[in-house]
């Protein structure tokens with residue numbers, strides 16, 4: 610039999626020492642095999658459409674399943690209140706909530722903001738929106754903020770999923786308002802920030818008016 614080289618014996622005793630130490634630290638249960646770390650993703654993610662199209666063709670229509678579920682319409686027939694009643698009605702809300710919670714993560718895949726050539730309402734004297742290039746620059750300068758807006762929308766989607774389990778129409782009405790705010794919070798940051806400045810100015814004016822009257 611070949612004698613172990615000095616390195617091999619050193620390694621062997623080292624391993625032995627590690628074995629003794631870990632046995633001393635852990636309880637008497639035999640250590641379970643460590644599972645291989647899961648891959649970050651199961652495959653590549655490739656975008657198909659721009660942010661704008663994703664909004665129009667997925668996020669916006671799916672959010673209507675939530676927004677339209679609880680409504681009060683005052684019309685010719687008087688006050689008509691709508692709320693989910695059947696399993697099918699609640700199923701529709703669930704589709705909306707899953708699409709919000711899962712679908713909004715698609716905004717984490719780098720993709721064009723708008724189809725090529727589209728400038729939004731970003732030119733001319735009445736320009737009130739950022740151009741897609743400006744939106745992209747803003748996003749890339751601070752991806753943490755972009756992600757925070759995404760997570761905020763996801764959280765309300767998750768909340769609505771819980772409400773669907775409880776079938777609580779009143780809570781769903783309130784959640785719809787929070788969902789609307791989560792949409793607006795991102796739009797005010799990235800799409801039409803002028804309106805944000807305007808609202809801040811209004812807030813300040815209200816505050817200073819409040820002080821003046823006190």
Ligand code: HEC
Pocket residue numbers: 660661662664665668669672713716722723729740741744755758759762788791792793795796799800
């Ligand atoms: C993380 C950010 C973010 C969130 C959250 C978000 N949006 Fe958007 N949305 C955008 C951006 C950015 C644009 C502007 C894209 C463009 O037109 O250049 C946009 C544009 C839109 C548009 C206009 C598309 C067009 O044709 O001009 C609609 C409609 C829309 N969003 C609906 C929604 C709704 C409804 C929600 C919530 C359920 C929502 N969005 C949540 C980022 C967001």
